[in-house]
Amino acid sequence: MTRPPTAAQRRVLDAADPVTGRLWGTETQLAALVKRGLAFRHPRPPHDHFLTPAGHRLREEASTPEEPAQAPAVRDSGVFAARIGGEEDAEPGPARAREVHSAWQGLLELRRMTGAGGATDRPCGWERAHLVQAAALALEAAGHPPDGPAGPGYRVRATPQPEAVAVRDPDPERLRACAATLEGAGWQVSAHTEPRTEARYVLASPRRA
Template identity: 60%
Template sequence: MARELTAAQRRVIGAAEPVTGRLRGSAAVLDRLVKLGFAFRHPRPPHDCFLTPAGQRARTAPPEPPASHEPGPAPRPAPDGVFAARTGEESEPPADPAARAREVRAAWQGLLELRRMTRADGDTARPCAWERAHLVRAAALALEAAGHVPGLAGRGGYVVRESPQPEAVEVRVAEPAGTEAGADRELALCAGALEAAGWQVSEHGDRRGRRVVIASPPRR
């Protein structure tokens, strides 16, 4: 279906708000994206359009190379410019910490707006459907927005990963984390931040005796 997109439609998709997926464009382009299944129109006024999962994939997919009978160099995917929450698996710190802090604040405000827009009661204190569909990204954003620092490929801070438990993430203190008491305090702070963001949290011990936090967005 991505091949049906025109240049104008791709521009609108590419300019969608990073977290909420809200679209801005002419009525004709938005209507066409809705018909193609790349967007949906919110039932509540002002009836803004948002990307569907297909639209999200179209935004991050590299453009298809033009047809050619002669082999050429393999196309290199263009950067999509989409905000990505840091999970602690990264190998390098942000190049500009101040700019990163601004991006995180904007992304968190966008997520709160998405909560408001997608709940009949407009409640922003509870996770929304997008967060349940992107558990690791959502939990990592909540932690980073609360001021916690993710680890770097296992060095300091925290790491957010998928959990063996269904519909949950696992948060653990990265290694080395200093004293055991310090690691426990840091983990407790992460648990408190997720709980304040509307997640259900519980602490457990793994097979190596280390404490981990299991967090999941409640279905209510």
């Protein structure tokens, strides 16, 4: 069983930025948190340290010990999963908002590191290989509500077309807002109507140029 953080390490966790998860501490403290999987060292200068989703959860649990722990917003494997709509446990909350923010910032950094000239205006290779997750992350990071227990919202699904996902939302205005968000995030979008049901939906593909 993993040992709990020391008192000094706990103070570093508690002092982390509540939104970005940025950490301040000695090199020894930060290295120990990285080893425990509670923090990571940014690959680009100045190589700051930030909380991982596990670190955010531990910090959140420590700050509200009298409340039941919130359902983790990551899969059991520890890998962040954007909400594509239809999840039974898709309840919003501050912990989830921080994880989404960190994941989106990490994706932008991946674009910067792999894109020509450090550009962040077009999807990267990871996004092209994970279309549904990438589109859903862009929507969730922009504040669009996914379809779930909290109410109706967007759903992102794969399509038979290569490099294209379908985005649906029963509300026409929300659907148009989703399309605008994806377009601003570097996706090509087009509006369509189901022939039989006349339901509106959007097709989105990562822009290449």
